[in-house]
Amino acid sequence: MFVERTFQVPRPVDEVFAYLGDFTHTEAWDPGTVSTTRTSGDGGLGTTYANTSEFMGRTVDLTYETITFQAPTKVQFRGRNKQSTATDSMTFTPTDDGGTTIHYRADFQFHGVLKHLAPLVVKRKIDELADETVATIVQTLTAR
Numbered sequence: 001m002f003v004e005r006t007f008q009v010p011r012p013v014d015e016v017f018a019y020l021g022d023f024t025h026t027e028a029w030d031p032g033t034v035s036t037t038r039t040s041g042d043g044g045l046g047t048t049y050a051n052t053s054e055f056m057g058r059t060v061d062l063t064y065e066t067i068t069f070q071a072p073t074k075v076q077f078r079g080r081n082k083q084s085t086a087t088d089s090m091t092f093t094p095t096d097d098g099g100t101t102i103h104y105r106a107d108f109q110f111h112g113v114l115k116h117l118a119p120l121v122v123k124r125k126i127d128e129l130a131d132e133t134v135a136t137i138v139q140t141l142t143a144r
Helices: 013-020 023-029 114-121 123-143
Strands: 002-009 033-040 048-055 058-070 074-080 084-094 100-110
Touching: 002 123, 013 023, 013 084, 013 100, 013 123, 023 033, 023 048, 023 123, 033 058, 058 084, 100 123
Parallel strands: none
Antiparallel strands: 002 100, 033 048, 048 058, 058 074, 074 084, 084 100
């Protein structure tokens, strides 16, 4: 299961990559994130993070790792726990007016019982969260 969005922000690509490529900033732009703390690394490839998020009234802890870090064009983070694996991918393209087009995709794999229930229960909520995430990224980067 996945969600995908493409949108623009009025900030240069280097600035957008620097901000969104630092996963500790999820507290500001991801409506589901409660907290994110870097646990190892320098912020680049292989860096790990402890993330606590809230989704559908439940608190979920995931361990994230930066699996792609290609400044200033692409970053990917993979989060895991016993119930799920989430991969967040973002690509950044400069626009003619000095802004940035962001292509955001979040892939979700559910394990155990959730593998069968998630498509029935979670898909609509993930779509809503993706829309909220885009709006919050735009708002956050526009205000910087």
